[in-house]
Amino acid sequence: MLFTYRDRPSTEPVAMAKRPRLNPMPLTRARVAVAAAFLAQGLVLLSLTTRLPEFQDEWGLSDVSLSLVLLMMILLAGAGSVVAEALAKRRDSALLLRTGLLLVALAVPVICVAPSTVVFVAGVGAYGLALGVVDASTNMQAVALEHRYERPILPSFHGAWTLGGVLGAALTLLTADLPLPAAAVFGVVPLAVAFGAFLPRDHGPTELAVEVAVPWRPIVLVGTAMVLFYMVDTAVQTWGPLFLDHTFSTPERYVSLSALGYLLASGVVRIAGDTLVRRYGAVLVLRAGSLLGAAALAVVVFSTSWQLAVVGFSLLGAGVAVVAPLSFSAAARIAGGEGFDPAVRQARVDAVIARFNQFNYAGALLGSVLTGLIGADSLRVGFAVPMILVLGIIPLAPAFAARRGSSGYSVTPAGGSDSKTPTV
DSSP states (O other): EEEEEEOOOOOSOGGSSSOOOOOOHHHHHHHHHHHHHHHHHHHHHHHHHHHHHEEEHHTOOOOOHHHHHHHHHHHHHHHHHHHHHHHHSOOOOHHHHHHHHHHHHHHHHHHHOOHHHHHHHHHHHHHHHHHHHHHHHHHHHHHHHHHTTTTTTTTHHHHHHHHHHHHHHHHHHHTTTTTTGGGGGGGGGHHHHHTTOOOOOSSOOOOOSSSSEEEEEHHHHHHHHHHHHHHHHHHHHHHHHHHHHHEEEEGGTTHHHHHHHHHHHHHHHHHHHHHHHHOHHHHHHHHHHHHHHHHHHHHHHOOHHHHHHHHHHHHHHHTTHHHHHHHHHHHEEEEOOOSOOOHHHHHHHHHHHHHHHHHHHHHHHIIIIHHHHSSSHHHHHHHHHHHGGGGGGGHHHHGSSTTOOOSSOOOTTTTTTTTTTTOO
């Protein structure tokens, strides 16, 4: 099955595409700029999700009502990613990223100081749309930069997102006694980052004159693993604080520890992820992480105290940390292909990354909505679902093995675990 990307049908040769405008910005500065965008996204998201018990109390929302609000947010995030895909054909991904961050900066204060439920829901909707645009465009920037580095660097980019999440959860913990409107100040972070300098795409808007077919089957295999990851990830970030709040007599200021422990462990592994993948290969890292993730969720489901549940959430973060960055990296490698004009290649990768980002929201739907609905009577039951499904990453891991002789870098160590794994 092929995904066809077509900018403008024509019989003109590929050579008619505009040549890439290479970015003169030093790679280190570009890497810091892109990492700042990931950090801002994580900080805002976690500063909001760790306050869900407060939002729920403020507006008198049941678990089912909250699930529906989250469903709306995720659907709009998916729409935002589709918008990014459409605009990426003609617009610089840096411009898309700035636009998304500015919309986030506007939505956060609306959510936090809303005078009514209707305004609150509208703010969540605007944030969801911006979330999709930022998710897609940050990963467009990241894979373009990874291609220039010619080695795995996406785990550390996602580590910056995790660091932002840690900061967001920690700030929730430190400001638990402040009124809810005080959280509106976090909208300043994406506003500040939006005016920073980002790595432009490797080309300007292109006049593509070819129809490019992308091998969709291997991308779907990688995407399925990402669905399973985001199912777990969103379940923790959305329902983890509520799990501690509803299941145990947890002091209100400590409910954010579910997400904080998860993110701290995830951040440590992601920062080390570039080295781990180069040394052991993606397949072995993913399989071991999946087993650890299932065991960690078992600790959560059968926990006898909130402290033990926090330990389980933390172990889970270590287990599944690198699934998302390796998914985007693998999808970009598959989509990039060989023999294309660089401008065509980058436009092709950008379009596929934006569409690939939809797997993110499929997993988020499972994690936030399904966990809440199944766990309406008991969130222990809700977390039992991802405990089982996360094991599905094990048979999907071979799809992440780097092809020998493929374009881009190889993440497979000589004689390592990926070297004998059949590719798709």
